[in-house]
Amino acid sequence: METVLTTHFANERYRLLDTYRRYGGYEALKKAFAMDPGGIIDEVKKANLRGRGGAGFPAGVKWGFLPKDLSRPRVLVVNADEGEPGTFKDRVIMTRGPHLLIEGIVISCFALRAYACWIYIRGEFVREARIMDEAIAEAYAAGFLGKNILGSGFDLDVTVHRGAGAYICGEETSLINSLEGKRGWPRLKPPFPASVGAFGLPTIVNNVETIADIPWIVTHGGETFAALGVEKNGGTRLIGVSGAVNRPGVYELAAGTNLKEIIYTHAGGIKDGKKLKAVIPGGSSTPVLRPDEIDVSYDIESMAKIGTMAGSGGVIVIPEGTCMVRALSVLMNFYAHESCGQCTPCREGTGWLKKIVGRIEAGKGRKGDVELILDLCDNMMGRTICPLSEAAVMPAQSFIWKFREEFDRHIGEQKCPYGNRF
Amino acid sequence: MSVAFSETGRAEFERLMTRYPDRKAVILPALHLAQKEFGYVSDEAIVYIAGLVGTSPAEIEGVATFYTMYNRMPVGKYHVQICRNISCSLLGAEHLIEHVSKKLGVRPGETTPDGKFTLTKVECLGSCGTAPVMQVNDEYHENLTVESIDRILDPLP
Numbered sequence: 092m093e094t095v096l097t098t099h100f101a102n103e104r105y106r107l108l109d110t111y112r113r114y115g116g117y118e119a120l121k122k123a124f125a126m127d128p129g130g131i132i133d134e135v136k137k138a139n140l141r142g143r144g145g146a147g148f149p150a151g152v153k154w155g156f157l158p159k160d161l162s163r164p165r166v167l168v169v170n171a172d173e174g175e176p177g178t179f180k181d182r183v184i185m186t187r188g189p190h191l192l193i194e195g196i197v198i199s200c201f202a203l204r205a206y207a208c209w210i211y212i213r214g215e216f217v218r219e220a221r222i223m224d225e226a227i228a229e230a231y232a233a234g235f236l237g238k239n240i241l242g243s244g245f246d247l248d249v250t251v252h253r254g255a256g257a258y259i260c261g262e263e264t265s266l267i268n269s270l271e272g273k274r275g276w277p278r279l280k281p282p283f284p285a286s287v288g289a290f291g292l293p294t295i296v297n298n299v300e301t302i303a304d305i306p307w308i309v310t311h312g313g314e315t316f317a318a319l320g321v322e323k324n325g326g327t328r329l330i331g332v333s334g335a336v337n338r339p340g341v342y343e344l345a346a347g348t349n350l351k352e353i354i355y356t357h358a359g360g361i362k363d364g365k366k367l368k369a370v371i372p373g374g375s376s377t378p379v380l381r382p383d384e385i386d387v388s389y390d391i392e393s394m395a396k397i398g399t400m401a402g403s404g405g406v407i408v409i410p411e412g413t414c415m416v417r418a419l420s421v422l423m424n425f426y427a428h429e430s431c432g433q434c435t436p437c438r439e440g441t442g443w444l445k446k447i448v449g450r451i452e453a454g455k456g457r458k459g460d461v462e463l464i465l466d467l468c469d470n471m472m473g474r475t476i477c478p479l480s481e482a483a484v485m486p487a488q489s490f491i492w493k494f495r496e497e498f499d500r501h502i503g504e505q506k507c508p509y510g511n512r513f
Numbered sequence: 514m515s516v517a518f519s520e521t522g523r524a525e526f527e528r529l530m531t532r533y534p535d536r537k538a539v540i541l542p543a544l545h546l547a548q549k550e551f552g553y554v555s556d557e558a559i560v561y562i563a564g565l566v567g568t569s570p571a572e573i574e575g576v577a578t579f580y581t582m583y584n585r586m587p588v589g590k591y592h593v594q595i596c597r598n599i600s601c602s603l604l605g606a607e608h609l610i611e612h613v614s615k616k617l618g619v620r621p622g623e624t625t626p627d628g629k630f631t632l633t634k635v636e637c638l639g640s641c642g643t644a645p646v647m648q649v650n651d652e653y654h655e656n657l658t659v660e661s662i663d664r665i666l667d668p669l670p
Contacts (some may be wrong), residue, residue, distance in 0.1 A: 272540035
């Protein structure tokens, strides 16, 4: 199968500039400089490149939101705040192919006419930030960054900006606030970042994988990229499979690969010969699937049709014998911990979800608690500035809808039938 | 007692100041730098950074306390942070946390009396494919077992 990103990732030296160039690195940039910026954006539109951070917004359309008038300087911010539980793919790009990201950044900034780029990388990724810094230094020294890149007259500065431990900063307006030195509180939209973003400037925020796809798109053309995937969802995806599988890891597969095949063929099936109990298909926020629902094309549209999301490409595999109430309790602790506290429905709602699911798991659930959770969920959907509230609601609702009997049994027996353990 | 960056720290701070169009954008990197140089983000460090950036200590404190990685209290020489999120939990993280807790004689959130280890339960570290995972200071340790944790922690000086 054709791969866009990981082709040379097995080579440890691919992270170094000379090896990257030996494999044709920075040739796409030369091609891009000979193109019209608008022409590059057209190729990205033709590529059906959907944002790889989770929301799946078409990248070319997002780029088109920048104001036509060039009087205010524009900037690009790369979202490397990879924090959605179950997601660990951008880390692979940054450690294995940092120049792929840098080349993508230079091409994207040239297309967008942006003068600066910040890579916002989660604070825990100390090693990844160091590798990116080293690669950026190499790129500056070789004239791929800085003033008058390759004699094109185009200038660009790239800076790594480390976060400091806040899931919410993966949300683009929160990320912008954090980049500006503030608490990571999401902003009300409008104005959208494309008109008023980082430092008040027109800003595009894209995920690492989205930007790393750009050099291949420029080299091979948008239509070729689109053809790798399915309609409306072009290219390949880095899919991270974790949990109870024999071969957890990141797999680059065509968008639209069958989810069952991802789990059983690529990731080697369920660990210890167990049966499958459930799959969280696209990062912890996405609605859970039962085993009878996973024979589905893993692309944005097909996943939406069955009421869930391909999200950030993080497939979490839950084996038989797992207490679904306990699993949900882990997730509810997470969202309560990560709510930024700005909006009442989320701040209070995530706290209550944590408490109620926690007490059901502890054998202290009350009659009516399940209905109470569902009622809370209704009051948390669509009532907040950002989608963190919904990110907590989607697992809560779907765990109950699909595994209701486990919740009822915990409450009825006043204990965890699984002995309060995973 | 007032604090100040070392000469290298100061140079790094000055370099950072050239990378943003607004000086307040250096607040997060400066807090990282302070934690690296002073061990934790003390009240004095907050006042110092406020002076350098040209804003109030209250603003710096408001930022510092929003993010989990800035330690407002001293932590042990080795900060052992074990992921407790879903992919790690499915592969035994709870058991590993209990093991380390027993081994060090502290509960999560506590520091050993000799100041050597602080144990913390943390949320997803973004390394789910190699779960269970812990971070000791800056370094990730992956595919953990009780045995490998012992091999990692026991020889630490």
